[in-house]
Amino acid sequence: MTNPGSAGRVPRRRPPTRGEAGPFLAVKLDAPSTSSVALGLISLAALAVALFVPPVAQPTGYHAFADSRPWLGVPNFLDVVSNAGFAAAGVAGLVVTFTAHAAFKTPMERLPYAAFFAALVLTALGSAWYHLAPDNERLFWDRLPMTLAFMSLLCAQLADRVNARAGALALLPLMLAGAATVVYWRATERAGAGNLVPYAALQLLAVASLALMVVVRSRYSHGGAIAAVIAAYLAAKLGEHYDRAILDATHVVSGHTLKHAIAALGGFIVAWMVACRQPRPGA
Numbered sequence: 001m002t003n004p005g006s007a008g009r010v011p012r013r014r015p016p017t018r019g020e021a022g023p024f025l026a027v028k029l030d031a032p033s034t035s036s037v038a039l040g041l042i043s044l045a046a047l048a049v050a051l052f053v054p055p056v057a058q059p060t061g062y063h064a065f066a067d068s069r070p071w072l073g074v075p076n077f078l079d080v081v082s083n084a085g086f087a088a089a090g091v092a093g094l095v096v097t098f099t100a101h102a103a104f105k106t107p108m109e110r111l112p113y114a115a116f117f118a119a120l121v122l123t124a125l126g127s128a129w130y131h132l133a134p135d136n137e138r139l140f141w142d143r144l145p146m147t148l149a150f151m152s153l154l155c156a157q158l159a160d161r162v163n164a165r166a167g168a169l170a171l172l173p174l175m176l177a178g179a180a181t182v183v184y185w186r187a188t189e190r191a192g193a194g195n196l197v198p199y200a201a202l203q204l205l206a207v208a209s210l211a212l213m214v215v216v217r218s219r220y221s222h223g224g225a226i227a228a229v230i231a232a233y234l235a236a237k238l239g240e241h242y243d244r245a246i247l248d249a250t251h252v253v254s255g256h257t258l259k260h261a262i263a264a265l266g267g268f269i270v271a272w273m274v275a276c277r278q279p280r281p282g283a
């Protein structure tokens with residue numbers, strides 16, 4: 001069925017190169033079966049955390065953000081409009097992903113990137129909706145697309161660094177798993193016994209997996225940009241934590257508004273990476 005010499009065929013294996021970053025991982029993770037095992041282990045770890053860590057409900061004070069100033073009739077103005085950055089990054093990413101000269105060795109490698117950028121656009125809508133009148137019911141629509149963005153970025157990196165097919169195949173199961181944790185969280189909150197643990201565990205594991213994957217050489221140039229994306233994620237978390245302190249210090253912008261801006265910057269970095277990258281020779 002397949003001509004072994006056909007163009008665009010993904011090489012099954014590549015001999016490890018001396019001096020390459022993460023030689024152990026480069027050897028170990030090159031096989032599709034190994035990446036499946038790695039994915040299975042991530043899922044099992046998330047399941048174990050979900051089963052053995054006591055339930056944690058959404059803290060009641062979470063929705064009381066530092067900056068509630070309205071403007072032009074829009075409540076919580078800056079926390080609402082700062083979500084425009086996610087929409088801009090998502091649209092920019094979708095444009096570069098579908099340009100003819102975008103570097104994808106196989107068509108299926110576009111899928112996780114397309115899902116990631118589409119999820120960013122949906123995050124802009126969901127998060128703006130949430131910040132107009134923050135409560136648990138609306139937070140669901142903020143977290144759902146955000147989780148889809150995390151899972152699809154993880155799959156995009158699996159495709160770039162481990163195995164193109166594994167990245168594409170993992171996309172739907174991981175997105176469904178991410179969505180399931182958010183649906184579960186909302187169901188438990190509605191039942192009066194909220195449990196955030198599976199959602200938080202899966203997000204933590206996704207970020208940890210992304211961080212681990214940075215040491216595995218990408219089949220494309222500009223792969224190091226993912227380290228900057230992880231740094232942006234951590235900086236965004238800091239902004240979230242110091243929401244009020246940053247508003248008190250600046251009197252202009254709150255930590256949560258900055259969180260939106262810095263996280264959106266992470267999306268732009270991914271779009272820039274896709275726009276600039278080239279396949280590595282022989283990878």
Ligand SMILES: [Zn+2]
Nearest residue numbers: 127131256260
């Ligand atoms: Zn927010």
